[in-house]
Amino acid sequence: MLFRPRTDCPRTTRFPTDRALTALVHSLAVLALVGGPALAAQEREAPASLEDLIPDSAVDDPESWAQQGTDGSVETASDALGEPEADTPISELPDMPVAWPEEVELAPLQELEPEEDIRFADLLGDSPQIAFDEADMERISDALVLGFPQKEPPFSERGDFVDRFTALSTIEELDDGDENVAQLAARARKDEELLGTLLRVYGYYDGEIVRTIGTRDAGEDTAEQRPRVRFDVIPGPRYSVGTVDLGELDSAPDAARLRKAFEIYPGDFLQSDTIVAERFDLDRALGETGYPFAEIDQPELLIDHERTAGDLTLPVRPRGKYVFGEVVSSDEAFLSSRHLSEIARFEPGEVYQRSLAFDLRRAVTATGLVSAVGVEAREVTPPQGDEPGVVAMDVTVERAKLRTIAGAIGYGSEEGVRIQASWEHRNLFPPEGALKLRGILGTREQLGGVTFRRNNFGGRDKVLTVDAYASSVDTTAYDARTVALTGTYERTSTLLFQKPLAWGVGAEILATDERNRIVDGVARPRQTYFVGALFGRATLDTSDSLLDPTRGFRVTGFLAPETSRTQGEQFYYLRSRVDASYYMPLGERTVIAARGAFASIQGADLVGIAPSRRLYAGGGGSVRGYGYQSIGPKNEFMEATGGRSLVEASLEARIGTGFLDGAVSIVPFFDLGSVSTSTTPDFGEVKMGAGLGVRYATGFGPIRLDVGIPLNPEPEDAAVGVYISLGQAF
Structure with a gap:
């Protein structure tokens, strides 16, 4: 037999080795067999204690005493009884015939009646099985109920809490009637974890979730019952914000205004959603007020259960304020720096805004001339005291395929057969000077034309178009053969802008x-x-x-x-x-x-x-x-x-x-x-x-x-x- 120490015993407790224990137990067995009659006699006269049966040598030096036993100095149990010692196990069992009664009548098995009230109390035996009688109930589905027994302090975010849990619950995904005990058990554990996570999201770090299982009636036939899971939500006290550390934000020239963008202050209730949203607001404020190189690390929250508060650390590094400089193109022959400056919605000297840099990237993409584009801020002059630095906007482009051949064939009850084809070079006259040839051949319309178009001419989304065409149109109202020349300058509204x-x-x-x-x-x-x-x-x-x-x-x-x-x-x-x-x-x-x-x-x-x-x-x-x-x-x-x-x-x-x-x-x-x-x-x-x-x-x-x-x-x-x-x- 192998003995193992209990982990709850005092550290100073010592246990004998396995070998010594084995010898000790063996010796006790020998003593019990050899001294059986003597012990019986002693028992009639004076009871012997366990100490009297164990020799002093076994207590003083159990290792040596055990070794003596192995050398044959101590009689075995067989020797003490006067029986020969068996070297091998019994090879054959003795013949012990047992008569089997020929006629035995067994009582018939009684049919067990089903229990009328079957409860699923042991379905989730690893969780407390307690349901609170005085609790506000929220029925999520036939198989899922939330209970809110806590009255004080009130659960102020309860409505939003229930909505979010309903949207994420795995039990709620089960269709009514399709759930079984195994499914419900597995999903109940996941939903319990979800409830705990949601409580912490809202700042309830001492919350408890009590999970119980019961039955619900399936209808008028009360004999058929289905399982129902109930969670009692005990949020406990809501934690508040302790200290707020925003790293190096105070080094920014606009520190006071930027601090207002992060609207979390000591004493506010803790909520993870709010921290994430305010971090985004601060990042956006930095990007929109002249900080192109600002960095914000992930927030850290240290929870103190004694104070029921959390200390928030958000490492912020503004890294200087800047204004826009010039726009620099990576491909002057294709899209010149001057043309890109006309597309941009900012002028040199204006305070840097991240949204305007992103807008320039979208505008270059909208030309349809590039397959990839990048816009990066590059420091030209660092900030000096109260004077902001200057950043150039480097625009890198990769040319896309510029020639397009298109065609269409259609039929309409009003216009008959119509075949249309076109060829276009979208940057034949850089920058953004396109030439298009088009033709139409149909039952009621024939047309041939050439169009010159320059996009972003004289400003963003301003288009110059010159179109010459000859056509023959036969509609319900008239028959016209026309030659025309049209010129248009317009500011267009597009799907992107x-x-x-x-x-x-x-x-x-x-x-x-x-x-x-x-x-x-x-x-x-x-x-x-x-x-x-x-x-x-x-x-x-x-x-x-x-x-x-x-x-x-x-x-x-x-x-x-x-x-x-x-x-x-x-x-x-x-x-x-x-x-x-x-x-x-x-x-x-x-x-x-x-x-x-x-x-x-x-x-x-x-x-x-x-x-x-x-x-x-x-x-x-x-x-x-x-x-x-x-x-x-x-x-x-x-x-x-x-x-x-x-x-x-x-x-x-x-x-x-x-x-x-x-x-x-x-x-x-x-x-x-x-x-x-x-x-x-x-x-x-x-x-x-x-x-x-x-x-x-x-x-x-x-x-x-x-x-x-x-x-x-x-x-x-x-x-x-x-x-x-x-x-x-x-």
């Missing part, structure tokens, strides 16, 4: 030979127009997205004074248009969107205005259910003549379904429009359309499918209109 104000100005000259549509095979006479125009537009935009707005409004105004010469006469007129849209969320999944438009041409008769520049309605962006440009005045030959004034209105509800993780929306809509030959609307004929659409949200915007029905169609109008595009209708 949506702007509250976008504008554009330009000029256009064109020559076009046009006629109204052929009706019943009768060709109408063609008429040539020479047109010159100046134009300008501006957009106010408070919406939250260009492609899928959910709130805000947009208002766009367009104004174009034009002159037209045809058949020896000169005409002067003013084209104007206003479009407005409004977006309002209704609940969590529904957006109400409304649109209105008004347009007018003032100053010339209809005959002096080319058919392609008159006003029409109908189509996917106008009155759905009708064909493109199919709404408008008609002459006695039922030719669409176009008008000089237009009114449109649309209303739709974009209703989220939750289908495919919320990507699919249903959109019922109603549109109306009216076109008049006069310069102000007379509403002589108002066309209305209604229908239903589907939107599928993607990472770059919704894909739109609308099916519209004309409510008061003409005989030549189709019974239904289908429209597919990227983005919302408006």
Whole structure:
């Protein structure tokens, strides 16, 4: 037998060795066998003690005494009994026949009745099985309940605590009825750890979690019961902030203002979330007030249970204040330093801001000319006393592939077959000077054109475009053969940089030979127009997205004074248009969107205005259910003549379904429009359309499918209109 010391015995306690103990036990056995009769006699006369049976030599020197036993100086138990010692075990068992009763009747086993009240008290036997009677209860699910027995001090963060636990609980993930005892046991242990972690997040470092298990009724049949886990949460006192050490922050010139960015002070309640958030706020404040090289290490929290407080250490190293210097390009021939300085939203001498450095990086990426870009601050002049240092912004770029060939083939019920192709070099004239050749071959449209575009010309997101093209277009309303030259300078709103104000100005000259549509095979006479125009537009935009707005409004105004010469006469007129849209969320999944438009041409008769520049309605962006440009005045030959004034209105509800993780929306809509030959609307004929659409949200915007029905169609109008595009209708 092997003896091992108890760990709870005094350090000074000594135990004999295993070998000596073995000899001692062996000797005691020998004494017991040899002195059996003598001991019996002594017992009748005077009881012998254990000390009388053990020789003094065994106590004084157990090792030597044990060695003597092995030399044969002590009789064995066999010798004492006078029996021969067996050298080998018994090879054969003695023959001991036992008669088996031939007829034995066994009592039948009694069937056990199931216990009516089965409790799962031993399911989690490693945890205290205590439930508090006076506790506020929070039912998380049928299988999970939280109890809050502590009344004082109150658990001030209880509501948020329960919400976070519900979102992270592993028991909550079980569907009702699917849980079993093994699953519940495993997940209950994880949830107990989660509750303890959450308590410490909120500053309750002495909190306790008491886990119990019970049953819940499954319904009217009380014989069927299911397990339920209950956690009683005893937060204890909430710890507060002790000392706050922010490292070298006091060395910064703006130390007082930066300290206000870290809004944790001694005496505040401790909360890990707050520490993380305030560390981020301090880091952002350093980056936005001139500290490009500042460093903040991970926070350290020393908990003192006696004071119920935690001392917070956040090592901060500001490393000097700086202002912007020059922007330096790594590839001058491709994107020059001067051009990058025009893109940047800062000027030399302004206080460094990390957000502006990041903005420059995004702007270079948005050019589409680079495959990789980096922007780093480099010290040029160190700070001297109260004077800040200067940093240059080094921009490193890697050239992307600059040539693009694109093509598309499509078919539409209104436009027939359409094949489109283009070739573009996006930096043929550095910096950012692009040349594009394009062509269209289709049933109703043929076009060839060349476009020069320079992005970020004269400032950020300002674009100069010169476009020359020749086209032949045969629409529902007119047939036009046109040669045109257009120049535009604009400030654009892009998906990366949506702007509250976008504008554009330009000029256009064109020559076009046009006629109204052929009706019943009768060709109408063609008429040539020479047109010159100046134009300008501006957009106010408070919406939250260009492609899928959910709130805000947009208002766009367009104004174009034009002159037209045809058949020896000169005409002067003013084209104007206003479009407005409004977006309002209704609940969590529904957006109400409304649109209105008004347009007018003032100053010339209809005959002096080319058919392609008159006003029409109908189509996917106008009155759905009708064909493109199919709404408008008609002459006695039922030719669409176009008008000089237009009114449109649309209303739709974009209703989220939750289908495919919320990507699919249903959109019922109603549109109306009216076109008049006069310069102000007379509403002589108002066309209305209604229908239903589907939107599928993607990472770059919704894909739109609308099916519209004309409510008061003409005989030549189709019974239904289908429209597919990227983005919302408006």
